[in-house]
Every structure is written in structure tokens, then in C-alpha cells.
Amino acid sequence: MKAKYLFNAFYFIGLNNLSLCVFDGIENEIFKSEILITEKDRNENLDNFHEKFFGDNILKVEKKINNFINEINLVIHDSNFLQIQASIKKDGKGDKINKFELNRMLFDLKQQIKENNPTKSITYIKINNFLIDKKIFSTLDDDFECDELCLQIDFICLSNKIIDEYSKKFEKYQISVDRIFSAEYLNKNYKNEGESECQIAARLKYENDENEVHIIKKTPKKHAFFERFFRFFN
Secondary structure, rough: OOOOOOOEEEEEOOEEEEEEEOOOOOOEEEEEEEOOOOHHHOOOOOHHHHHHHHHHHHHHHHHHHOOOOOOEEEEEEOOEEEEEEEEEEEEEOOOOOOHHHHHHHHHHHHHHHHHHHHEEEEEEEEEEEEEEEEEEEOOOOOOEEOOEEEEEEEEEEHHHHHHHHHHHHHHHOEEEEEEEEEHHHHHHHOOOOOHHHHHHHHHHHHHOOOOOOOOOOOOOOOOHHHHHHHHHHH
């Protein structure tokens, strides 16, 4: 069995339901399992309920695709997500502003957000508008040049503590967390008619929003083959 795979798995943690979906391309949902969270589940041990649903279904997925799920994308309804709308402006002062300067502006603003929110991590960055020489554009050509540039950007952040708690829940399955999406932000900004939260996230993952600023992650620790082999067949 190959440890490397081409599938994308999405785990939706909603207020009233859980859903695990696996896609092989945007239009090809090869696995879906969903369950409602009842009042009885809430009043008993909700953590055990979550763990049983995920544990049972991740094994079904891996046996169905005959492969390991190494990473999971989380789509979460959580009031602790923080949306920060920020802007940054640069005047070329005689020198043309180009893509290199754009990247520097993004880096500087991202660092300011991180420094002002030391207990949180940025999970999503999107440029909403480019103000180029006082004209508004929704997208930008790769080879642009201008005298003045202003960026209007959404930053979505989540507590480091909450991210660590989620990460630890999946470590026992030797699965690392890849992307974390705010379900509320997806529904507000990206939802198409009839799409589930997992489908919205999958569309963004496969197609990429050209105004999304991608965050480079550290490479996660790889697990030993025997440890992973045991998980699959146990």
C-alpha cells in the first residue's frame, strides 16, 4: 500500500452535525458520512461521540480507497474565529511598485497581525481589493506596475490552543491537520446554491481563489511505516 495519496479529506464540525467527505477532484466525492448531534449526545460525552464517528469512518475511507489518509482539512463552526479586516498602502515615490513590493507588503502586514495577536494563528488570508493609482481592482496581473498601491485584506485567525486541541485529536490516527476553514466565512463569501461546507472547502482547495494568500506550513513529522500499517489493518 502506498502512503502517498491524491485524495483530499474534509471533516466538518458543525453545531448540529458532523460530516467526513473525501474528494478525488471537485466533482468526484468518493466518500461521505454524516451524522446529527442530538441533545442526548450533547448531554453525554460529546468528545467520545466525535471520536467514535471519526474513528469508525476514517477506517472505512482508508479501506475503500486502499490508501492512507495522511492529512485532514477541517471546516469548523466556531465562534472563536476572529476576522480582521486590514489595509496597507505604499507610495512608490518615483519608483514603480511591482510584484516584489506586493509580496513585501503582504509579509509586513501579516507580521503585524501576528505580533498583535500572539495567541492566535492565521488560518486564511484573502485580498479583497487592490487600489492601484486610486482605482479599485478585484484582481491583479502578474506583470503589473504602479505608482501607488493599497491592499484591503481579510485575515481569519484562530486560537493556538484550539488548533493544538484539534491537532492532538487526529495525532492518534497519524493524521495531521492541513487547512482549517471557518464554516461561517465560507458560507458568507463562497457558498454556491446547494453546496455543503465540505464541497465549498474542496472547491477552494482544488481550484484556488486567485486572491487567496497561501500560507507555507512546516513539514509535519512522518510516521514510521509499521505504525501506519498497524493502524490500517487493526
